[in-house]
Amino acid sequence: MKFFVDTADIEEIRDLAATGLVDGVTTNPSLVAKSGRDFFEVLKDICAAVPGPVSAEVTATDEGGMIREGEKLARIAKNIAIKVPLTWDGLKACKYFTNHKTMVNVTLCFSAAQAILAAKAGATFVSPFVGRLDDVGQDGMQLIAEICTIYRQYNYFHTEVLVASVRNPMHVVYAAKMGAHVATVPPAVLKQLVQHPLTDKGLATFLADWQKTGQKI
DSSP states (O other), X not given: OEXXXXXXXXXXXXXXXXXXXXXXXXXXXXXXXXXXXXXXXXXXXXXXXXXXXXXXXXXXXXXXXXXXXXXXXXXXXXXXXXXXXXXXXXXXHHHHHHHTTOEEEEEEEOSHHHHHHHHHTTOSEEEEBHHHHHHTTSOHHHHHHHXXXXXXXXXXXXXXXXXXXXXXXXXXXXXXXXXXXXXXXXXXXXXXXXXXXXXXXXXXXXXXXXXXXXXXX
């Protein structure tokens, strides 16, 4: 499974990228707005910090507007993935960018039916939002299972399942068990993946026993 980090904080991205655990980055207008910086400058810095895909979202809602904005974003760097919403116009824009060899992340997916359309349109990634489905009383992880099962039936579907709206480490674990290709996670959740009380307890015991020997390495 690939890990994308869901943030526009360039310092945090650089710190996490140094671990070798980050395969890409997803952003959206809300995340970029929190940085308080110029949209294009933020994306340029992020693209330089990670070698993998960096999702940059359009703000237009019509096909022509998405294409115009997407073309501007694509010029920032070769690893930009244009992020479009899962609407009819978004799917048309997706097909356009796919035909022009530009990566596309079709976002705001909430059903398996939508995911089928994204794959048919040639999306590089489809982003089902598991946390938001959980918020309204639906099972977000069940959607991931459905999409992964469907995609496996057709070897001509090359769209990767990018699990989004991840709220906790178990979302990541369940998605990996289902065969999802990517999880995009907030930095805090990525750091939570390493934590376990028995690891901390075991390390404390080892260090205490070593200290008793009076030796040094």
